[in-house]
Ligand SMILES: Nc1ncnc2c1ncn2[C@@H]1O[C@H](COP(=O)(O)OP(=O)(O)OP(=O)(O)O)[C@@H](O)[C@H]1O
């Protein structure tokens with residue numbers, strides 16, 4: 001584990017992953033990955049295609065199980081059997097290819113699995129109007145204009161869908177957020193707004209965030225720390241403030257191997 | 263898209279146009295239970311022909327394949343049209359009772375064709391007496407066995423039609439009644455569900471493989487007998503080596519007799535039954551009671567009796583063998599020629 | 600087809616500016632309830648062209664005759680909305696009808712128990728639920744395709760009933776069962792009232808409750824639902840059990856209607872229910888469908904049957920025309936899907 005003398009550590013890390021290994025058949029997707037995420041961190045998880053970033057996210061979010069290694073949430077060891085369990089524990093995930101229900105309304109997707117209901121015993125009736133209003137508000141906050149939240153998601157553009165998923169994430173928060181390529185489909189304007197919101201959640205609201213992005217400039221703009229993966233191995237870690245863009249790009253492409261120097 | 267819709271529309275209107283006229287004396291509906299075999303198609307065709315000859319318009323409704331629920335629907339639909347009469351061959355006699363009562367309450371006479379409804383009063387019933395056909399078949403079978411062994415004994419494979427059809431149930435009743443007198447005869451009863459000819463053939467095929475000592479096969483209808491005859495031929499039997507008896511008297515049944523595969527069929531007087539309905543139709547429509555007695559119906563001597571369920575015209579079912587197979591009175595000789 | 604719909608889209612696009620809020624909403628509503636307009640159109644055409652068609656007695660019959668397929672189609676619809684398939688409904692209905700007749704009948708081959716008709720209803724509902732749960736276990740726990748599981752059920756369950764009755768039908772049921780088919784409320788058959796009540800209840804269930812919403816979401820995207828923590832297995836259990844119970848109810852109603860149960864009772868209803876579902880606009884891709892449309896589909900089917908009977912056409916024409924309507928409904932639906940985005 002890398003020593004961290006740069007922050008005054010009073011609280012334990014929100015998330016600690018230790019020696020995570022994962023393989024898919026012959027493909028070794030992750031090799032002995034360990035790091036920590038603290039309150040106030042926006043951790044940029046960087047690496048080339050196939051480096052193992054999404055795999056790591058899916059292990060934390062409960063979609064996959066690691067072959068070896070441990071995950072601690074607020075110092076408690078956890079082991080999630082499904083995304084539902086992880087989410088219940090406060091881990092909010094935006095997937096690289098977040099599946100949505102194309103034929104369901106914007107509102108239905110916004111509240112999926114967390115519908116507001118009248119707590120009748122036995123039958124739970126939906127509070128449709130309240131959900132619509134909250135969805136409208138959340139979409140307005142992220143600055144996306146959608147014709148109607150009653151319309152089905154299949155009619156939205158890719159970017160609008162991504163905005164919906166991000167909006168859902170901003171709305172629900174949680175203890176820690178995992179964002180896998182959240183800007184991929186967004187236009188420049190929406191991406192800017194989303195960046196601002198992520199920054200806001202990370203810095204003002206001190207929500208720990210792991211952000212995967214191929215856009216190193218975005219990472220430098222809002223991240224506080226970074227981890228670089230290459231072929232499943234951690235090849236670099238540090239404070240964004242301590243490095244230059246070129247160095248990080250070199251780590252990603254394999255020109256520098258930080259570990260080797262240790 | 264629109265063009266196609268218009269074609270559909272034109273089609274529907276065109277078909278509707280066919281109904282644009284009614285006979286002078288009003289419309290009569292005939293509700294048939296199915297149109298599987300030559301017996302049912304002949305019945306429908308002749309009822310329509312004979313009813314129209316006496317001045318009514320006749321519409322045939324078919325209850326798919328013995329679909330009880332559909333027939334009740336059709337009965338209800340027919341009632342809304344206030345026809346002169348409804349002729350009914352019930353898919354299920356118990357199920358249709360309340361619809362029959364509904365029709366009669368609306369002043370529409372109900373005439374039962376071929377399948378007796380005993381659960382309520384009806385205005386007229388024209389039957390072959392399926393049970394009597396079963397009895398006739400039983401006697402013929404007994405005499406065939408006696409011819410073979412000098413006494414009535416042996417093994418019979420009895421292949422019924424669909425057990426939901428009263429026709430086969432009544433024939434079975436009559437047949438068993440006769441055979442009860444002969445304890446030396448072993449009867450194995452099998453069922454060809456849905457009157458499926460292939461099912462009947464497979465039953466016979468399997469049975470003969472295991473029981474080659476079978477003497478006689480009694481198939482409850484000619485189309486089953488035809489399928490069974492080809493099984494016999496395929497298995498290398500000589501004509502008459504295994505006796506075959508059937509009922510209905512369809513054209514294909516008569517051909518089997520001529521060829522020698524089948525020894526006898528008990529004909530159902532399908533056309534005479536229809537003729538009987540047409541003969542009394544005017545009276546029934548005018549709510550008059552026909553007189554009991556004997557009548558000549560197309561050359562056959564029919565008896566009109568009063569049952570609990572109303573007047574019933576009984577037309578005998580004849581046993582057709584090689585000796586009389588070409589008699590022009592048989593309905594099987596009257597259709598399709 | 601393509602050319603034509605392209606044209607209508609173009610017209611709509613030009614007209615986009617002139618179609619304002621409310622009118623758009625009205626147009627959208629019309630498109631979403633297209634089946635009802637087809638039904639209305641067919642009824643008008645038939646009323647104009649068939650003598651004696653345009654009368655309350657006929658319309659009442661049409662509704663009455665739609666009851667059985669209508670109830671069965673609800674279960675099929677929610678199965679298909681959840682992206683599963685239940686081919687066993689017809690046989691379960693047949694089994695339930697024969698069970699009802701066997702338990703409450705006085706005729707030959709009945710049990711002689713003479714069970715009270717309403718208790719028999721509870722029995723067949725429970726039986727439907729158990730069969731549904733059985734289907735769900737195989738689909739959810741053993742991951743067998745529901746098409747295969749319920750195909751087996753289709754073959755099995757009706758035959759099972761015939762084992763009990765020796766392959767015979769049973770007739771003459773206890774009066775309280777038969778009365779259900781013969782009672783009228785203000786000249787409307789009780790069963791029609793029941794049909795409407797069941798549709799309203801299920802409409803509210805699928806549109807207004809959380810479970811109902813989950814049926815749609817699970818059918819739409821299993822992955823999204825899974826990620827969102829919806830318990831897919833539980834939803835499918837509910838769906839199959841409801842479908843089984845509705846099939847059980849259909850069987851009971853059929854037995855009441857025919858005062859017994861012939862071995863072939865309800866045969867072919869699976870395809871009618873399926874047709875009602877498809878004509879009603881439920882997509883086999885899952886996650887899409889409106890029960891109101893399914894009801895219209897069922898009524899449309901019985902309308903066609905009534906017209907064919909009145910015209911004295913051979914019954915196979917019925918399915919020729921019904922088949923035609925399935926194609927028309929699906930083509931129209933495709934057209935609607937293309938127009939709809941312009942009405943947002
Ligand atoms: N479900 C899977 N089955 C088999 N192999 C997998 C699976 N998921 C990922 N892999 C493999 O694991 C490796 C890491 O994949 P991962 O999706 O984690 O990469 P990534 O860093 O997210 O890449 P990208 O930037 O392209 O999204 C790749 O070689 C990939 O082919």
Ligand SMILES: [Mg+2]
Pocket residue numbers: 053054055096180
């Ligand atoms: Mg990835």
